[in-house]
């Protein structure tokens with residue numbers, strides 16, 4: 001702590017690191033998972049649980065801080081550390097080891113915190129999500145291992161393959177009863193294997209080697225449906241952490257080119273690591289804003305994946321993080337929708353050689369799905385056709401887009417309680433080459449900022465660099481192995497438990513969030529909470 005405490009006993013490192021992570025997530029919109037792993041703490045799962053719990057309790061913490069006046073009475077108490085300690089004391093282990101000054105300070109408030117808890121309004125907090133137990137999805141990285149070999153390996157490990165289903169309903173029934181030692185192959189995506197919920201893969205050699213990837217079905221369908229032919233040129237507009245990019249590389253058999261664009265520097269680093277780990281060497285990572293991407297950096301694009309930031313409302317395990325920054329859900333959705341429309345329109349109208357575009361979200365909100373497609377349909381005329389995914393899949397599916405939208409039933413939804421995977425939405429556009437593309441003026445970076453989505457753009461502008469030529473081929477295999485080994489060791493056992501959750505919490509920081517860490521004025525916060 002930098003604010004004046006003289007420590008007789010040090011604050012446990014776990015709490016200190018957790019407070020820095022919570023601050024970074026709240027203020028800068030950083031990815032919780034990436035931060036947790038980057039700290040290389042020996043107790044990754046404990047650190048993840050504590051930081052997640054603290055973030056999920058944002059609303060309650062804000063109210064407790066007001067009720068108890070802990071931060072106004074104790075100006076030297078670091079507000080982020082206070083949040084972590086309070087969370088541990090009230091909702092976590094329910095105890096703290098005394099000795100360090102900040103810990104003692106929080107302990108001194110224990111009874112007022114517990115009393116305060118009775119007074120806070122929790123009516124709209126912690127609304128329990130319907131608990132869906134989803135199976136464990138494992139995508140075979142066909143760049144490194146064939147599906148047959150993967151199945152054989154699992155069988156050698158004692159697993160038994162079940163394939164007694166005839167249609168989607170019987171498959172789902174099988175899935176809902178799946179238990180050790182049985183696994184099955186996904187009904188739609190052959191490279192996706194499905195195991196009982198909670199199956200652990202950390203000690204499997206194939207996991208350590210990047211031959212299998214823990215990836216939910218929701219995250220596999222977009223690349224599967226884009227289905228670029230071998231040798232084609234693909235643009236992945238929102239690529240980090242790289243789950244879909246690596247899947248696309250596998251579909252291309254590494255023959256062709258993928259431009260994988262990511263705006264955030266830190267997430268771009270994760271993307272580069274994922275591409276190396278999965279041997280996706282046909283993909284070049286580009287750290288840039290896809291909306292202002294210079295065409296020269298990605299010539300002759302034929303297939304585009306638009307998988308933009310979204311509310312993540314379909315994610316089963318997604319934490320509910322309260323009104324972190326004073327932006328309420330409807331405004332947040334409006335901002336996201338504006339951004340999603342711009343991005344999709346940019347994809348559809350600004351790449352003259354494009355043949356197919358897939359739009360996907362892990363949201364189950366109409367605003368981010370049918371409404372986005374409807375708006376874009378009104379801009380593109382007959383230059384594209386919205387494809388019926390039912391026909392593309394050639395297999396039955398259950399949930400489609402709404403009949404009362406212009407999507408009709410052409411796009412698909414996955415509903416966790418029905419499809420036993422994360423909720424998601426996918427739309428597929430096919431170019432009609434007989435109709436010229438309507439004129440389109442690409443947006444500038446400034447206009448993008450106006451969506452209010454990212455107030456951290458300024459920082460990114462400084463650090464943006466283009467790395468179109470990430471030549472993974474040139475990395476010696478020895479170096480690659482060494483890097484892989486080191487990374488695996490760092491990430492530890494618990495990594496896999498949260499690895500398949502490829503969508504990050506959509507945090508949209510604003511100036512107000514940045515200030516909120518230091519709530520020394522009860523009035524300011526009260527006002528904010530009332531708004």
Ligand SMILES: C[S@@+](CC[C@H](N)C(=O)[O-])C[C@H]1O[C@@H](n2cnc3c(N)ncnc32)[C@H](O)[C@@H]1O
Pocket residue numbers: 219237238239240241242243244245261262263264267288289290291307308309310502503504
């Ligand atoms: C939903 S995630 C993508 C997940 C990714 N497709 C995967 O499967 O691993 C959205 C990503 O888009 C990035 N992003 C948001 N706006 C962007 C922009 N204008 N240009 C490029 N990337 C952007 C976000 O930082 C985030 O990493």
